[in-house]
Amino acid sequence: xxxxxxxxxxxxxxxxxxxxxxxxxxxxxxxxxxxxxxxxxxxxxxxxxxxxxxxxxxxxxxxxxxxxxxxxxxxxxxxxxxxxxxxxxxxxxxxxxxxxxxxxxxxxxxxxxxxxxxxxxxxxxxxxxxxxxxxxxxxxxxxxxxxxxxxxxxxxxxxxxxxxxxxxxxxxxxxxxxxxxxxxxxxxxxxxxxxxxxxxxxxxxxxxxxxxxxxxxxxxxxxxxxxxxxxxxxxxxxxxxxxxxxxxxxxxxxxxxxxxxxxxxxxxxxxxxxxxxxxxxxxxxxxxxxxxxxxxxx
Ligand code: CP
Numbered sequence: 001x002x003x004x005x006x007x008x009x010x011x012x013x014x015x016x017x018x019x020x021x022x023x024x025x026x027x028x029x030x031x032x033x034x035x036x037x038x039x040x041x042x043x044x045x046x047x048x049x050x051x052x053x054x055x056x057x058x059x060x061x062x063x064x065x066x067x068x069x070x071x072x073x074x075x076x077x078x079x080x081x082x083x084x085x086x087x088x089x090x091x092x093x094x095x096x097x098x099x100x101x102x103x104x105x106x107x108x109x110x111x112x113x114x115x116x117x118x119x120x121x122x123x124x125x126x127x128x129x130x131x132x133x134x135x136x137x138x139x140x141x142x143x144x145x146x147x148x149x150x151x152x153x154x155x156x157x158x159x160x161x162x163x164x165x166x167x168x169x170x171x172x173x174x175x176x177x178x179x180x181x182x183x184x185x186x187x188x189x190x191x192x193x194x195x196x197x198x199x200x201x202x203x204x205x206x207x208x209x210x211x212x213x214x215x216x217x218x219x220x221x222x223x224x225x226x227x228x229x230x231x232x233x234x235x236x237x238x239x240x241x242x243x244x245x246x247x248x249x250x251x252x253x254x255x256x257x258x259x260x261x262x263x264x265x266x267x268x269x270x271x272x273x274x275x276x277x278x279x280x281x282x283x284x285x286x287x288x289x290x291x292x293x294x295x296x297x298x
Contacts, residue, residue, distance in 0.1 A: 005121045006289045009111060011132050011169045018171060018288065019136075026277070026284035033280070039287055039295050041068030043099040047125070050105045051075035051218045055251060056125045058135065059278040060102055060286075067283055072098065077104060091117035093156050100289055104129075106219065121289035128162055131284060134250045135166045137277040138211075139174065141270055144277075145246050148207060149176045155207035155241070156180040157200060157231040158258050160188050163213050163250055168194045177205045183227040200231050204240040210268075211248045212258045225257060233259040238268060246270045 011019065029036065045064050057073065064071045076082055081090050091114045097238050100121045103111055108129035115122040124132055142149045150239065153176070156164050160182045171178040171194060178194040181203035187196045197203050204210060215228040233247065247259070247269045255261055263269060287295060 004292075005115075005119060006117075007115045007121055008123045008132060008285050008289055009115055010108075010130050011123065011135065011166060011173060013128065015171050019213045022136065022281070022284045022288050023143065025135070025287060026281045027143070029283045030140075030280040036066040036283070040064060040067035040290060043069040043073045043290060043295075044097075044294070045069060045286070046094055046098040046101040047071055047073045048076055048079065048081070048101065048103045048105065049073070049125075050082075050128070053104055053125070053275055055103060055275055055278050056102075056185040059282055060125070063279055063283045063286060067176040067286065069099075069286075081105075086118055087113045088117040090114065091122075092119075099293060100286065104286065113120040123285065123289060126162065130169070131162050131165045131250070132166055132169075133282055134163060135170050136285060137281040138167070138185075138248060138250070138274060139170060140281050141248065141279045142209060142273045143247070144273065145270055146244075149174050151176060153179065153206060153242075154175045154211060156182075157203065157210070157212040157233055157237070158182065158215055158228050159213065159217065160186050160196075161213060161217055168192065179207070181231055183231070185227070198230075199264055200237060201240055206238050207241040207245055209246055209248060210238060210241050213250060214252065214254050215258050216254070218287070228258070232257070233263055234264050235260070238263055238266075251275055 048058055061071050087110060095118050102123040102125045104125035105111055106128050108127035111124055111127050139149055160180055164180055168178055180194060180196050181200040182199050210233055212233050215225045216223045245268060247263055249259060249271050251271060
């Protein structure tokens with residue numbers, strides 16, 4: 001393995017040209033989805049979870065298998081990661097067994113520490129800070145449905161969470177407008193170039209893409225959802241967006257809370273394409289990460 005592995009931890013850490021290349025490759029892999037190239041033949045990916053997952057786990061497993069590789073899945077509790085062994089030792093030992101490792105762990109700092117000590121690529125499968133694999137799939141979906149995301153308006157509703165934060169990171173790289181309608185007390189202390197508002201109708205006005213996420217992220221069960229009610233995506237809110245606007249949600253969805261069934265049953269909803277694109281985007285991410293081992297992108 002290269003002494004400088006290509007980690008996929010946070011979008012701003014990765015050269016913009018490489019991110020654009022990964023997206024283009026993801027589209028190509030989707031076009032050829034019935035004849036996936038065996039570029040990861042013989043390679044293995046470790047996947048470690050400290051939270052539940054349907055899409056991330058399944059799509060990474062299928063991605064590795066379709067490209068000729070295989071996976072080893074563990075929960076963080078199955079390992080010595082949570083205190084019984086140093087993070088450095090865990091990272092160095094994993095690096096001797098597998099060719100890449102994907103972590104879904106709450107602490108982004110722990111993920112970064114693993115990456116610092118690993119000699120294999122480390123991939124962020126969701127931390128409390130960010131969800132870059134999800135946003136690569138989202139950008140791929142937008143390109144499929146609406147063409148280039150450059151100059152488009154994305155309106156976010158609800159909790160300003162790890163997914164919203166990653167869209168904000170992407171807005172600077174891909175040059176699109178992000179307006180986030182969030183309850184005042186949840187507004188980020190520093191919003192950079194993105195607009196934060198408490199006016200959901202104003203955020204939706206003229207938007208190309210309407211996005212939301214669960215109001216209660218994993219580990220926040222019992223949270224009061226009353227403050228989010230004005231930010232629900234429903235037909236009235238969708239009507240304020242641009243004609244032809246699409247609705248996106250990374251899933252899992254709490255139907256009737258952050259979005260209504262009426263919206264989900266319209267052709268504006270692209271949630272299943274978005275979920276499918278996790279598979280294609282992650283194949284391209286894996287190929288990019290593992291290119292340093294001699295994998296040739298096709
Ligand atoms: N969107 C997403 O990451 O889904 P899972 O939690 O099911 O992996």
